[in-house]
Amino acid sequence: MPTPSIAELHRPGAASNVLADSAPAAAMPPPPGFARLRSCIGLPQVSEVDVVRHFTRLSQESHGVDNGPYPLGSCTMKYNPKRNDELARLPGFACAHPMQDADTLGGVWEMYERLQAMVCEITGMDACCLAPAAGAQGEFAGLLMIRRHFARFGVHRPVVLVPDSAHGTNPASAAMAGFACRIVPSDAKGRVDRQLLRAMLTPEVAAFMLTNPSTLGLFEDQIVEIADAVHANGSLLYYDGANLNALMGIVRPGDMGFDLVHVNVHKTFSTPHGGGGPGAGPVAVKAALAQYLPGPVVVRRSGLAQPDGDRPLSIGRIKAFHGHVGVLLRAYGYLRTMGARGLRQASENAVLNANYLQHRLAPMLPPVYAQLCKHETLLSGAKLKTSVRQFAKRLIDYGIHPPTLVGAGCVYFPGDLKSAMLIEPTETETKASLDCQVDIFQRIFNEDAMDETLDGGARLGRKMARIDGN
Template structure:
């Protein structure tokens, strides 16, 4: 027997931080103990104490830095390239705003400090409340909710409080079949049952279906406008009238507010409650899934129900937490909302001012319509007319060749693009939802469009290339069924 063996391939799996552990290494440097070195057992009963230290890795600082740097290189953000994820508004995240959040006067303040020691923070929040009220056309804003879904639920709890204050028990929330999944889920969390409204042939709220659905049990209609198809609900005034005449209220899901800043305002359309996703419209970074912020705004009739406290200004110009709100639905979050996110949104608004914000929306809409007009050459367009900041294609033409929308999305990865949102909204078969935002150049849009046209050609002529995609990423397609069937959700840390 020869010993002429082929050397093994080095391990292809990225190690866990835990794999790097070697007993005796440390990555921290702690202050010396300058007080008596009590043994824990002297003050804490042994039954309450750990019997052995938590099994955490023993690594040194360079391990930590290389490990997380390596992980970052296996991740794709807006700074890496075009990210046209529909309904998520993946615009550029300004760097100045990141620097601002790190200022000790912002990052190092405690929520229970005396008010006179945080006047700068309170002024910022107060001004942001007013700016968001102006942008949405609402009367008063609470900055407490942590995210869009949290804002939805907060809004619905105020709607509940409003109806109850009038002695009414309304039980149903209406949502269009094109709505975000969080809408019905938030309605359930607020104790409502959901009624789903079918869209009409033009992708809009079907007024007859709405008239048939509203009644004395209607608490609210939740609507995104422009809706998730990127289409403006042209009959919004009539919709509002129908809902209001039935005694219901109108909820605005602000996920798509990037289409209308300075052009139209939910408050003027008849909406009673609004939430905004600051991590979408106001450019705060998504952080890989969070943190975000989802402030809610209301018309005067709901003002007394806003979560407490609000930030108000005294006659002498100082700011304070207004806790005296007896009809408030209460708290929805501890402390003062996601301040670190709110301050970035404030910086964003100030970088544009009124005409700049309007230009943001104009460019977002122009970019979307340009892409739509060029892509309609190769992809089906279920609702062929002008769109707002996003639009939805259907992969049905490619499906005829055995190529699904998922395959198209995976093929886009080979060209260095983050794919659009796929299979949402649910009412479009094989849907592809594209939102370019205003911060992308025409060259970027053109390159993406050229790739999409190429993929459409491949679907017809070289389907295998699309089916095998991605081939240029570090990881090939992953087995999601296995992950759900045999869940492995953690590993040993030691």
């Protein structure tokens, strides 16, 4: 039975009278002049009980980390602690208005100052701005800072390099920041091709954007050489922090030679992703670039945390207000609960889980790069009797969320890897959960007839059969 839309539940006159007896008896008179009253919008009128039942049902037809693993490579989610949701609901934060005087938002600045410091320590950077709304906006801010930096010294560097395995947001942000993009190919080991990189490092190049470990799950082991080459060219090295959850407390972007970094708080600091957002993408930089950070940057003066009002070289405002306070509070809660030991353990577990899964799935789905992986691993579908797409849909028949396929996730596989799958278990899947996933992969792999007839799905309880073209 398809779930009717809320608009179909409309019953004229049905919505309860939420204004009770307090509403003005007469309708507001029409304003003078050109303004015309709205006669009809087309919002549904339904009872509160209808709304609750409708959206409760829709929620039950959805899958979240609370329901089971969500192993989309690179776009994955680990467990989102419930306590941190409560932090965001505290009225002292939830009911503060952004246009209050800054000195009435002391708690916001205090939290910001502490979180900035933690982000700097974890990334090995010197200064931080928490305002960016998401990783992509963190990137954008970073690129604008790079632009401002060179512009300040009158240097024209209109090009940004990105590896072929980069997230789509990297080139897209570069374009928005007014840069031209050039793609650096990977070598046979899945790393940046350093020969080609060297050749591409011309005086036009403002920066090289790199994700490390990469979206292929591989650590750029020649990162020192890369950083040296980039810096020798007078260019800056940008760190896309999407995969930082693999390295916390083990190695820091700043120590690897990166000049700027953004962090995706949903993935690294466990904030929920809500089916697409809201997230937050703090951006952190080495001292030399600190003056370009967008606002607010919070500083502590005479013990009191407060936004720094004197930042003439800042790239300016990137959002209407101060940032995603309700999201950043959750990140703060996560970091304070984990501490240094917990974060390191989390990264170890993330890498352990990915390698374990890579190892156990190898007989069916051998890794494209047969080596240690970090937080995720790219698997080849070459041994499958069917397409990876069919395999993925069959996983759904079993109630298991599939890994990322090309075009169904925010990643991009270089070269001829169209039949690969990217899988990232995250650090909060237990061994039992991983083993259960492996068993189901095995079961599907063993199925005799991997064809369309297996696709019905209804008998295994999923709501939809395969969606056309997906």
